[in-house]
Each structure stands twice: as C-alpha cells, then as structure tokens.
Amino acid sequence: MCAIAGAVAAKRAAFDPSLVADMVATLRHRGPDDCGLRAAEGIALGHARLSIIDLPGGRQPMCSGNGSIWIAFNGEIYNFIELRADLVRRGYTFRTRSDTEVLLRLYEADGDGFVQKLNGQWAFAIWDEIRRTLLLSRDRFGVRPLFYTTRRDRLLFASEIKALFVDPSVTRAIDPRGLDNVLTFWTTIPPRTVFKDVHELPPGHSLTWHDGGVTVTPHWQPAFRLDEAASRSDGEWLEELRARLVQATRIRLRSDVPVGAYLSGGLDSSVVTALMREAAGQPSSTFSIAFDEPEFDERVHQQAAVRALGTDHHELRCAHGDIAHVFPEVIWHTEQPLLRTAPAPMFLLSRLVRERGFKVVLTGEGADEVLGGYDIFKEAKIRRFCARRIDSKWRPLLLRRLYPYLPDLQRQPAAYLHAFFHVSADDLASPLFSHLPRWARGRRLRLLLSDEMRASLDGYDGREEIASRLPADFGRWDAFCQSQYLEMALLLPGYILSSQGDRAAMAHAVEGRFPFLDPDVVELAAALPATLKMKGLDEKHLLRRLARDLVPEPLWRRSKQPYRAPDGASFFDDGRPDYVDELLSPARITRDGIFTSSAVDLLVRKFRERQPVGATDNMALVAVLSTGLLVDQFINTLGKAAHAGVRPGVAGLHPQ
Amino acid sequence: MPECAQELRAFIRNNFLYGSESPGLAFGDEDSLVERGIIDSTGILELIAFLEMRYAIVIDDDELVPDNLDSVSRVARFVERKLQPVAR
Numbered sequence: 001m002c003a004i005a006g007a008v009a010a011k012r013a014a015f016d017p018s019l020v021a022d023m024v025a026t027l028r029h030r031g032p033d034d035c036g037l038r039a040a041e042g043i044a045l046g047h048a049r050l051s052i053i054d055l056p057g058g059r060q061p062m063c064s065g066n067g068s069i070w071i072a073f074n075g076e077i078y079n080f081i082e083l084r085a086d087l088v089r090r091g092y093t094f095r096t097r098s099d100t101e102v103l104l105r106l107y108e109a110d111g112d113g114f115v116q117k118l119n120g121q122w123a124f125a126i127w128d129e130i131r132r133t134l135l136l137s138r139d140r141f142g143v144r145p146l147f148y149t150t151r152r153d154r155l156l157f158a159s160e161i162k163a164l165f166v167d168p169s170v171t172r173a174i175d176p177r178g179l180d181n182v183l184t185f186w187t188t189i190p191p192r193t194v195f196k197d198v199h200e201l202p203p204g205h206s207l208t209w210h211d212g213g214v215t216v217t218p219h220w221q222p223a224f225r226l227d228e229a230a231s232r233s234d235g236e237w238l239e240e241l242r243a244r245l246v247q248a249t250r251i252r253l254r255s256d257v258p259v260g261a262y263l264s265g266g267l268d269s270s271v272v273t274a275l276m277r278e279a280a281g282q283p284s285s286t287f288s289i290a291f292d293e294p295e296f297d298e299r300v301h302q303q304a305a306v307r308a309l310g311t312d313h314h315e316l317r318c319a320h321g322d323i324a325h326v327f328p329e330v331i332w333h334t335e336q337p338l339l340r341t342a343p344a345p346m347f348l349l350s351r352l353v354r355e356r357g358f359k360v361v362l363t364g365e366g367a368d369e370v371l372g373g374y375d376i377f378k379e380a381k382i383r384r385f386c387a388r389r390i391d392s393k394w395r396p397l398l399l400r401r402l403y404p405y406l407p408d409l410q411r412q413p414a415a416y417l418h419a420f421f422h423v424s425a426d427d428l429a430s431p432l433f434s435h436l437p438r439w440a441r442g443r444r445l446r447l448l449l450s451d452e453m454r455a456s457l458d459g460y461d462g463r464e465e466i467a468s469r470l471p472a473d474f475g476r477w478d479a480f481c482q483s484q485y486l487e488m489a490l491l492l493p494g495y496i497l498s499s500q501g502d503r504a505a506m507a508h509a510v511e512g513r514f515p516f517l518d519p520d521v522v523e524l525a526a527a528l529p530a531t532l533k534m535k536g537l538d539e540k541h542l543l544r545r546l547a548r549d550l551v552p553e554p555l556w557r558r559s560k561q562p563y564r565a566p567d568g569a570s571f572f573d574d575g576r577p578d579y580v581d582e583l584l585s586p587a588r589i590t591r592d593g594i595f596t597s598s599a600v601d602l603l604v605r606k607f608r609e610r611q612p613v614g615a616t617d618n619m620a621l622v623a624v625l626s627t628g629l630l631v632d633q634f635i636n637t638l639g640k641a642a643h644a645g646v647r648p649g650v651a652g653l654h655p656q
Numbered sequence: 657m658p659e660c661a662q663e664l665r666a667f668i669r670n671n672f673l674y675g676s677e678s679p680g681l682a683f684g685d686e687d688s689l690v691e692r693g694i695i696d697s698t699g700i701l702e703l704i705a706f707l708e709m710r711y712a713i714v715i716d717d718d719e720l721v722p723d724n725l726d727s728v729s730r731v732a733r734f735v736e737r738k739l740q741p742v743a744r
Contacts, residue, residue, distance in 0.1 A: 416690065416700050416722065441696055447676045599674035606671070612705045614698035620674070 002060070003027035003048040003159040003506075004072040004146075006125050007167075008134050010153035010212030012042035020044040023156075023163035029333075030074070030159060030506045036060055038070055043127055043134075045072040050509050052076070052255050052359060057096030064104055065095075068129040071107075073100045074159055075122030075144045076513065078251040083117060107135070115206060115219050119251070119519055123159060123201075134209040140220040141366070141517050142190075142203025142493035145502055149198050153212045160503075161198055161335045165638050171197045172635045174594065174627075176456040180449075182337050183623060184442035184462050187494025189469075191216070194336050194630070203493045221471060222488040222526070224481040229529040234542075237532055240524055242546055248518030249275040252362055259513075260285040260358040262349070263311065264563060265301030267540060267547055267556060268364025268373070272515055273309050274550035276362060286311040287353050287361065289345045291318050296564055301555070308552045316352045318345040323570040325577055331629040332640045333507040334499040338626040339442075339619040342565045346504035354508040361505070365496060366516035369487045370525040372480065372533030373540040373560050380434035380483050381534065387423040431467055431474060434483030439463055444616050445623055448599045466490070480530040567618035571625065572607050583628035592631050600624055660711075661685060661732040667706055668728070672699055685728040700725065707731070713738040 005023035009015055017039035024035055024046035031048030038045050038061040047060040053076070061072045077083070080099035083106060088094070092105045099120075106114040107126050112135055121143035126135040136157055138146045148157040149164050156164050164170050178194035181187065188194060190202035201207055204220035232240065249272065253259055261273045263286035276284045286306065291297040299315075306313040323344040330344045331337075353361060368374045427436050446454065466486075474482060497514075505512050515521065525533075528542065535541040539560050547556035571580045582588055584604050589597040603620050606613050633640060665685075672695055673681055681694065689695040695703065703725065704715055713735065724734040 416720070440693065444693075444696065447674045447678070447681075596674075599676065602670050602674050611671075612702045614696060614702055616696050616698075 002050050002074040003030035003163075004046065004074045004123060004125055005156075005158040005163045006045040006072060006127075006134075007043070007154060007156045008127070008209055009042040009155075013153060014041065015044075015154065017044040019167060020046040022166045023158055024048050026163045026166060027159055030509060032509050034059060038063070040129070043129075045070055045125055045127060047072040047074075050359060050511065052257055052511065054096055054098035055256055058098035058100055060100060062096075062098075062100050062104060064108060069104060069108060070127040070129070071100060071104050071124060073103055073122065073124040075120055075124065075139065076254075076511070077102060077118050077120035077122065078254060078518075079117075079119040081254070112206065112208065121513070121517075125157065132210065135206060136201055136209075137206040137219070138201045138203055140204045140519060140522075141488070141497060142200075143497050143502060143512075143514065143517070145498065146201040147193065147198055148201060148207070150214065155209050155214065157201075160333075161193065161195060162332075162634065162638065164198060165634065171195075172638070173197075174631070174635070176453050177460055177462070179337065179453070179594070179627065180446065180457055180460065181462050183339070183445040183449075184439050185466075185490050185494070186339055186442070187336065187490060187498070189462060189465055189490070190494070195634070222485050222522075223471065223473065224477045224485070224526045226478060226481070226527065226529070228527040234532065237524075237528060238542060238545055241521070241542055244518065244520045244524055245271075245515060245546070246275060246279065248515040248521050249362070250279045252513040252515055252518075253279055255360050257359050258285070258357070259360045259362060260287060260353060260356075261311075262286070262361050262363040262512075263288050263302060263305055263309075263313070264364070265298040265303075265305055265555075265558075266364065266561060266563075267544065267558060268367035268516065270305045270309070270364075270551045270555045271367075271543065271547050272362050272364045273305065273311060274547075275515065277309060277311075278550075283310040283312065285314065285356070285358065287314045287316065287349055287356075287358075289316050289318055289349050291345075291565065292320055293566055296566060298561065301558060305551065305555055308555065314352060314356055316345070316349045318348060318565070320566070320570065321573050321575055322348060323566060324573070324580060327571075327625065328577075328579060328629050328633070329507070329640060330504070331626050332633050333503040334626075335503070335630070335634070336499065337623055337630055338499060339445075339623050340565070341567050341570060341622055342563060343500045343504045345565050346500050347507050350505040350508040350510040353505075353510045359509065360511045360513060362513050362515060364516065365501060365512065365514045366492070367540065367543060368560070369484060369492050369496075370516050370522055371528075371540045371543045372484065372530075373543075374487060375560065375562070376434060376438060376487070377480060377483050377534060378537055378539065379437070380479065381537070383423050383437075384428070384433075384479065387428055431470055431482065432463060432486065433479065435486050441616060442619070445620050448595045448603070448620055448624065450593055450596050452593055453595075478530055480533060481526075484533075568607050568613060568621040571621065579629070579632075580625065583625055583632075588628065589624075592628065594627060594631070595624055660735055661728050663710070664728050664731055667710075668694060668703075671702060671706070672696070683728070685732075687728075688722070688726050689728075690722065690726055703731075707735060711735050711739060 007020050021037050027048050031050045033051045034049040036047050045061045061070050063070050077099040080102045084102045087105050094101055115137050121139045123138050123144035123146035145159050147161050149170055151169050158164050165172055173196045175196040178188045178192050181189050191199040193200050205216055205218050207216045261284050263269045263273050288302045290299045323341045326344055330347045532542040544556055586597040589595050589600050683692055683694055725731055
C-alpha cells in the first residue's frame with residue numbers, strides 16, 4: 001500500500017514541483033519503503049511506496065514506454081494477473097510484474113472506462129501528456145482514500161488531507177456542515193469533508209481534469225437486484241456464496257510478502273481466517289485486541305477461534321490508559337472527528353502487526369453490510385413489526401433481543417422500550433426509516449454547538465441532503481436493502497473503512513484486504529433474498545450456514561457483538577495526559593468557538609463526578625476532544641501534536 | 657412538591673440537554689419526556705439514579721412505567737408518594 005499526491009496547473013502554468021515532494025513527505029507513514037516524483041511543465045506526480053508486489057519492479061510514478069502516460073497508484077488490483085494475460089493476448093508487452101503497469105497498459109488500451117474491469121481497492125492518478133488530461137479514480141467502496149482541492153487554476157490531490165495543507169494557499173478551516181454531518185452520521189456526506197474547500201473523491205467515482213475543468217462521475221454505486229431471488233434454491237445460493245468467497249480470499253493472498261489476518265472472535269473474521277487456511281494450505285498468523293474491561297473483551301471467543309483454526313496468534317492488550325495516550329496521534333490519521341474511540345485500539349493493533357513483520361492483513365470487514373449483520377437492520381425490522389400492531393404489549397419486548405451486549409438497554413422497562421422505539425406514520429413513510437432513531441440521537445450532539453456554528457448551519461439538515469441523493473431505484477428495493485444501502489453509502493466508507501480501517505492501519509503502513517467486499521461477492525449478495533440475509537432475527541443467515549463447515553459450533557452460532565472500546569471514561573483516569581484538561585477547559589472551548597463552553601462544562605462534570613453517563617454523553621465527549629485535537633493539529637498548526645517537530649521535508653525524494 | 661419540580665426541571669435541562677435553552681427543546685411540566693425526545697434510550701436510567709440518590713428512595717422494577725416517570729409533574733407526584741410514610 002502506498003500514498004499518492006500531485007498537482008496540475010492549467011495552461012502549463014509553472015509551479016515548483018518541490019511542493020509535491022513536500023506533500024509526499026507528509027505521507028511517508030503510508031509508504032516507508034520508497035518514494036518518487038515525476039514532474040513536467042504544469043504537472044507533478046508523487047508517490048510513497050509500501051512494497052508488496054514486484055518489490056524491485058514496481059517503482060512509481062511509472063511511465064509508458066514513450067513517456068506520454070504516467071501513473072501514481074495506491075492500492076491493489078487482485079485480478080491483475082488475469083487482466084495482464086488478456087492484454088498480452090491483445091499484443092501488449094510488459095517490463096515488470098507489477099499491477100501498476102497493468103493499469104497503465106489498460107488505460108492505453110481501453111481509456112477511462114477501464115476501471116470497470118478492476119477487482120481491487122485503489123486510488124490512482126493517471127496523467128495523459130498528449131491529451132493533457134488527469135484521471136483520478138477511487139474503488140467501489142472507497143477503501144483507499146483520495147482528497148482534492150482546487151486553487152485558482154490548480155488542482156491538488158493526495159491520499160490524505162494533511163498533504164494538501166502543505167500548500168499555504170489552501171484554507172485550513174472547519175466546514176460547519178461537515179462537522180454537523182460527523183455528529184449525526186459519524187462521517188461526512190461525500191464529497192464534503194470537515195475541512196472547508198477540501199473535497200473527497202467519493203467512493204466509486206472518477207475525476208477528470210482538463211485545462212482547469214473538473215468533472216466527477218460515478219463508475220459504480222451499491223445497487224440491489226431482487227428479480228433473481230427465486231432463481232436459485234437456498235442450497236444453490238449457499239454454494240455460490242462459498243465459491244465466490246473462496247475465490248475472493250484466494251486472490252487476496254496474492255502478495256510477495258506474508259499475509260496475516262485480524263481475528264476478532266466473531267463470525268466474519270473466523271470465516272475469513274478459515275478460508276485463508278484452506279487457500280494457503282497452512283495456518284495463518286492472526287492478530288486481535290484484548291481489553292481489561294470485560295464489557296469489551298472478546299478473548300474467550302478469540303482463543304476458541306485460535307484453537308480451532310490453529311493460527312499463530314498475536315494479541316494486543318489495550319490497557320485502560322492507552323486510548324487517551326494515543327488519541328492525538330489517532331486523530332492526526334483519521335483527519336475527522338470521532339464519536340467513538342474504537343479506532344484507537346485498531347491503531348495500536350496495526351503497530352503490533354508491523355512489529356511482527358507483517359504489511360498485509362485480511363479482515364472480515366464488509367460482511368455485516370453486504371450479508372446483513374448489523375443490529376440497525378434488526379432494529380428496523382422490529383420497529384416495522386411493532387408499527388403494524390401499535391398497541392401490542394409483547395411486540396416491543398422483542399427489542400430486548402437487540403443489543404444483548406448493552407446492559408443498560410437490557411435493564412430498560414418494557415414500557416419505555418415501547419416508547420423509545422415508537423414509530424410515527426411519517427417515519428414509516430420515510431426512505432430513511434431504518435436510520436431515523438440513530439440519526440436523531442446523533443443530532444442531539446448539536447446541543448453542544450456554539451451559537452455561531454448553529455447560525456452558520458442555518459436550518460441545514462443532512463438527512464434531507466441524503467434523502468435527495470438516493471439512487472433512482474431506491475424506492476423499488478425492499479426495506480432491508482434500503483437500510484443496507486444507507487450503511488454502504490455512509491458509515492462503511494466514511495468510518496469503518498476509513499477512521500477504523502485504512503487510517504488506523506496505514507498509520508503503521510499496514511494494508512487491509514476485505515474478501516467480503518469483493519465485487520463478485522457483493523454482486524451475489526445484492527441479489528440474495530432478504531430472508532437469507534436475516535431469517536427472522538438470525539443475522540447473516542446464509543453466512544452462518546456457510547460457517548458451519550468451516551468453524552466449530554460456538555463460533556458459527558455466536559450472535560453479532562459489534563467491536564467497541566471504552567469511550568468517555570478512558571479520558572478521566574488520574575494518569576490522563578495533559579491535553580485532555582486543556583482541550584476541555586472553558587478558555588479553550590471559547591477560543592475555538594465551535595462548542596458552547598457551558599454545555600461542555602455540564603458534560604464534563606458528569607464524567608468528572610462519576611455520574612451515570614449515557615451513550616449520547618460518551619459520543620459528545622469523544623466528539624469534543626477529537627474536534628479539539630483536529631483543530632490543534634490541522635488548523636492552529638500542521639503537525640502531530642504529540643510529535644511537534646514533524647515538519648514535511650524532502651529527504652530522499654528526487655525527480656526521476 | 658414545587659421545589660421538587662424545579663429541581664427536576666434543572667436536572668433534565670442540565671443532564672440531558674447540556675443546559676440548552678433552545679425553544680425547540682422547551683418542555684412543559686406535563687409533556688412526555690420520551691415523546692418529545694428529551695430523554696434518550698439510556699437516559700431513563702440516569703433519571704432513576706438521580707431520583708434514588710437525591711431523594712434517598714428505592715424504585716422497584718414494577719414502578720418503572722411512564723405513568724410514574726414520563727413528565728416533570730408525574731415524577732414529582734411519584735417522588736412525593738414515595739416520600740410519604742407508608743399508611744397502616
């Protein structure tokens with residue numbers, strides 16, 4: 001895995017390519033093995049490399065034979081061997097064994113549309129010197145990040161936002177709508193980011209730049225096809241899913257360096273680890289997180305999986321104070337505020353992976369979205385069920401089956417469960433039905449915003465923005481698919497694969513690979529009857545059946561426990577780092593002008609005085625702290641707060 | 657009782673609304689706190705903890721119903737009942 005960065009100017013306007021060298025220098029954590037820069041009049045492409053395939057041959061930026069096409073590529077193309085063979089048949093020749101060169105030749109052969117053929121995770125830039133056109137592209141689910149900004153006639157792009165801020169002419173300010181999005185949805189609605197004038201290239205989109213003009217077009221979007229639901233028997237669906245997952249895992253083991261796996265002790269990662277063992281013919285190395293707090297710890301299940309699958313297991317113990325200590329560095333990498341601390345242990349885990357000599361891990365990410373595992377899908381199903389008999393006394397009791405791992409919720413009196421999940425006729429008619437309770441809870445965090453922030457939001461409601469951008473077919477999908485779409489379009493790319501995925505892993509140059517997000521698996525899952533995704537309240541029903549042949553019963557029977565980490569309380573230990581009190585102080589809150597000091601004070605007092613705190617309080621506290629850290633490291637100064645002195649340099653970077 | 661209602665209003669405003677005076681979140685003594693979205697799904701437990709601590713009462717499981725707890729007036733009446741000596 002790697003990082004890319006670059007700049008292009010209209011009318012061949014000259015700029016100093018050392019700007020791009022400085023941009024690459026901020027991204028070396030993603031690509032510590034090598035780096036390169038290529039520049040000509042009005043264009044510069046830069047690259048930082050983590051060598052995984054064709055270690056000597058894959059240097060970048062790479063050029064076509066006559067030098068007219070350049071590429072800087074971050075990612076993996078898993079079907080590059082097949083694509084290469086096809087190109088060779090068509091008469092194309094290759095100088096290296098790398099997947100990068102396959103992209104270059106595919107562009108020469110097929111033009112912009114070639115991305116449709118790719119099975120992989122990518123963010124790349126291709127410069128066509130003859131057409132003087134830049135093509136940026138990002139994979140279907142946005143596994144690999146890519147951001148851009150336009151300054152006058154110049155376009156700057158990079159794998160991470162911090163590289164764009166190397167250019168002093170780029171505004172460094174919080175976008176109120178971006179922040180509001182994060183408070184409600186845990187991420188921004190692309191292309192918006194939390195920084196004004198900084199855009200994300202949305203997942204599944206490509207951007208072309210020509211002479212200062214920018215066009216962004218989708219090449220893929222999540223879509224569901226239920227016309228095939230009756231075309232296969234349950235057994236046939238199962239066999240097809242198995243075949244596609246086996247293949248998805250097999251091609252994700254293509255690597256010239258060893259590949260490990262994250263093993264959480266849940267169904268998805270156990271299945272992935274078992275499939276890896278089948279494909280590789282040997283047990284793999286696995287990694288997991290252990291917590292001191294029993295509420296979050298999954299060691300019992302992890303150990304069961306390790307024993308069953310015979311892996312060489314490595315465990316990261318996340319102690320109580322660890323989260324608070326690494327949190328500033330985590331925010332330096334997530335580049336957006338958080339509502340949960342869960343990315344922090346993932347950040348520590350990737351460090352362990354790296355220390356043990358691994359650069360690549362397979363994980364179970366995506367299974368919940370694609371095959372129907374999340375509690376929010378269950379919640380929506382139960383709410384609809386209750387709404388049909390609004391007076392039923394016993395229907396709301398089903399709600400207790402949700403969230404079995406939340407003791408607070410289990411203690412809720414039945415009458416209150418009923419009231420909390422009460423469904424109005426308006427809600428029932430909303431296309432966002434499944435997510436309304438979650439987003440309503442998120443919007444409570446607006447109570448913390450300063451008057452100025454609220455005024456600049458001026459009645460803005462992100463839910464309306466989402467509703468206005470749903471795919472044309474959305475209304476024809478069944479309710480279950482609609483809720484899946486909302487997860488796939490927002491939380492998956494914007495948080496799970498980003499803050500908790502790419503950013504947490506690439507902080508230590510570790511690449512995640514996700515068999516459940518293979519396009520062939522996703523395509524099959526999108527045609528699955530809803531009852532095979534969730535049968536009654538049995539989540540990931542088909543995957544569970546598949547798992548019976550792969551892992552012991554306690555593992556395939558285990559119901560979903562989402563990965564969670566200690567939140568607000570981790571910042572109030574006696575040994576807490578100094579930044580916590582500083583960022584929560586009234587003086588600091590007032591100076592930043594983002595939150596209301598009196599509101600933050602009431603919030604903080606609940607934690608300091610060890611009063612009972614709820615889910616909203618935890619999210620609020622993590623939001624205030626992470627926003628403060630973001631302002632510290634990206635707006636007030638540019639650099640890791642914990643490591644002042646990290647300033648971009650150009651060491652080791654020479655134009656080719 | 658008026659004193660209790662006043663304390664409850666302050667507790668609810670500070671604890672659940674972070675002190676917000678926003679008109680959209682103004683609530684009357686008879687308003688349902690759940691339906692108005694003032695108390696979220698874990699908030700009821702915070703309210704119970706507050707009542708038990710502040711008024712030194714013990715609330716039984718079968719008392720955890722909206723009739724007792726879902727508006728300022730209801731809670732105040734409930735607390736008053738709990739504080740009265742048990743009639744013989």
